[in-house]
Amino acid sequence: MGKHGKRASAFKASLEAAGYDVLETPREHGVAAATTKQLSDEVRVSIVNVYRALGGVRDDAEFTAGVWDFACSDGLFIEFDEALHFNRYRPVTLQTPWSSELPWALDYSGYSGAMEGMCLKDGKSGGRWASPSSDAMFGGSDAPGVFGDRGSSRWKQRALYDAVRDAYAWSTPGANLARISIHDEIGGLSVNWATSHGLLLDPLELREFIESRTA
Known part of the structure; x- marks a missing residue:
């Protein structure tokens, strides 16, 4: 298991310690994927505009x-x-008319500017920079680590799919979404540090934070 898998496993342990019943096999419980197909025309158009703005x-x-x-x-x-x-x-995807209502929008825009160096360190090689599917969506990529006319198609694809999840949760009755970043601090503890070292986040602090970040 790589470092990303270890962090996710550590975060899941914190969720369960805080009382969240995390489903092991969501699809078997009928959990739907986020899609634009059932969204209103207005919201779907906003996602198309995001796609075009990213170079789709x-x-x-x-x-x-x-x-x-x-x-x-x-x-x-x-x-x-x-x-x-x-x-x-990512900030491009947070310019839709409805994004201002997302409780993570402001923090995420700030993190995206301040922490791009960490993203570049982890994401300028192999499929993290470009893949056949992401290149097909965005017309190709520049060389790894280069931000010319094309940049990273995989980074764009990830940002677009984040926007699809945001839109789906924001506009679908009964669907609620909370976003937690490794750059967040919960109960005085860096989420990145805690999950990297297998430490549990304070259960009460985590629940309060998740409630504040739920749309």
Whole structure:
């Protein structure tokens, strides 16, 4: 298990210690993936505009994000956002008319500017910079670590799918989403430090923080 898997496992342990019933097999419980297909025309158009702003080249404009990081039995989705989610492309996705209502929007925009160096350290090699599917969506990529006309198609793809999850949770009745970043601090403890060292976050502090970050 790599460092990303270890951090996610440590965060899951903190969720369970805080009383969250995290589903082991969400699909078997009928948990749907975030998709633009059932969104209102207005919200779907906002996601298409995000896609175009990121340099999207495909004609079709329906998107389905991958599985949720964590799905709980009470209908709460929790995304655990590590370094690769914070770069110059994420703020583009937070410019939609409805993004100001997301409780993580301001912090995430700030992290994306301040912490891009960590993203670059982890995300300039192999499939973390570009993949066949992301290149097809965004017309290719620059050389790893280069931000020219194309930049990183995989970074753009990740930002787009984050926006799809945001839009789905914001506009779908009964769907609630909380986002936690490794750059957050909970109960005086850095989430990055705690999860990197297998430390449990304070259960009460974690629940309060998640409630404050739920849309």
